[in-house]
Amino acid sequence: MARLGDSVAEAAQCLLKGELAGIPTETVYGLAANALQPEEVLKIYKAKNRPAFDPLIVHLSSASEMEKYAVEIPDMAWKLAREFWPGPLTLVLKKSPLIPDITTSGSNTVALRVPSHPLTLALLQQLPFPLAAPSANPFGYVSPTTAAHVQAQLGHAICYILNGGPCTVGLESTILDLSGAEPVLLRLGGLPREILETVTGKLTERLTQNSNPSAPGQLDSHYAPGCKINLYPFGSEPPLKLHQLRMFSVWPKAAMPQWILAPDGRTETAASALFAALRRLDEESIQEAEIEMAEETGLGRAINDRLRRAAAKR
Ligand code: TXA
Ligand code: MG
Numbered sequence: 001m002a003r004l005g006d007s008v009a010e011a012a013q014c015l016l017k018g019e020l021a022g023i024p025t026e027t028v029y030g031l032a033a034n035a036l037q038p039e040e041v042l043k044i045y046k047a048k049n050r051p052a053f054d055p056l057i058v059h060l061s062s063a064s065e066m067e068k069y070a071v072e073i074p075d076m077a078w079k080l081a082r083e084f085w086p087g088p089l090t091l092v093l094k095k096s097p098l099i100p101d102i103t104t105s106g107s108n109t110v111a112l113r114v115p116s117h118p119l120t121l122a123l124l125q126q127l128p129f130p131l132a133a134p135s136a137n138p139f140g141y142v143s144p145t146t147a148a149h150v151q152a153q154l155g156h157a158i159c160y161i162l163n164g165g166p167c168t169v170g171l172e173s174t175i176l177d178l179s180g181a182e183p184v185l186l187r188l189g190g191l192p193r194e195i196l197e198t199v200t201g202k203l204t205e206r207l208t209q210n211s212n213p214s215a216p217g218q219l220d221s222h223y224a225p226g227c228k229i230n231l232y233p234f235g236s237e238p239p240l241k242l243h244q245l246r247m248f249s250v251w252p253k254a255a256m257p258q259w260i261l262a263p264d265g266r267t268e269t270a271a272s273a274l275f276a277a278l279r280r281l282d283e284e285s286i287q288e289a290e291i292e293m294a295e296e297t298g299l300g301r302a303i304n305d306r307l308r309r310a311a312a313k314r
Helices: 008-016 038-048 063-069 075-084 118-126 147-157 193-200 267-283 299-311
Strands: 003-005 021-023 030-034 057-059 089-095 109-113 160-162 174-177 184-187 228-232 243-246 258-260 288-292
Touching (some): 008 021, 008 030, 008 118, 021 118, 030 038, 038 147, 063 075, 063 089, 075 089, 147 160, 147 267, 174 193, 228 299, 267 299
Parallel strands (some): 003 160, 021 160, 057 109, 089 174, 243 258, 243 288
Antiparallel strands (some): 021 030, 174 184
């Protein structure tokens, strides 16, 4: 088991010694190591059982650090950083030679973001290096949104888990590729596309890549619990035979238990509760569930993206 607490100093000590730390962010918990040290980054791949072709996101303490770890940074990157960092947006840029190949799986681009969580920002400010951190879950499973989720699955491989409470956003960051001629959206996430587009203008998407994926979070099956999942459109009436997970309101005629993600009717609340609910299906050994999807707009699109991948055939 990992030590667990809210000491930034203890987390820093582990990372300075070359060990792994669990770190809270506003999106999901990360499994962090020194992004500049190949042997330490390798520990992340081993602990997660992550395929070597899946590059990591590098977490920075501030936007000004972009200059150290990326080259040929377009004006759009600075503009987006000013607008949305710290926050749930990851930018893919051409990498600087300081970033080792293993961190980017050999790609000449690097994914960068400044996370919005006071403990992790304090940690990043103390450290003399940025942190490579994928979501702290075994590859292909649901991302963790509490320190206890991290402990349960990866505690054996981690020196210290920095407990920052439940994640407020609850979905991974939105990923935007700015390394090519025009911006391309690679992953829907915590920053809704509509809001991003107020700065970038209309975006092209490249969201599913099953062969040689450039963002494996985009494999058809990912974020998947063991429970079999059947999806139903927002507001529709499911067959009512199975355990149900619903967005905002109970379905009066259902015979089986229903879990409501957001009794307050807010999509943000549903997003922050989603991954814990998917895990709970497995914790309670529920074999099959009916899940109502969100409305296909704003954060609802990212929720539905995760639900489709969670339900996809493996
Ligand atoms: O919200 C988040 O982004 C969380 C927290 C911990 O920051 N991290 C996260 O990491 O979701 P991960 O590893 O589970 O997903 C990162 C995704 C992967 O699908 C990876 O392929 C993509 O980012 N990615 C990383 N570097 C890339 C690159 N150079 N080009 C394209 N995609 C990249
Ligand atoms: Mg992940």
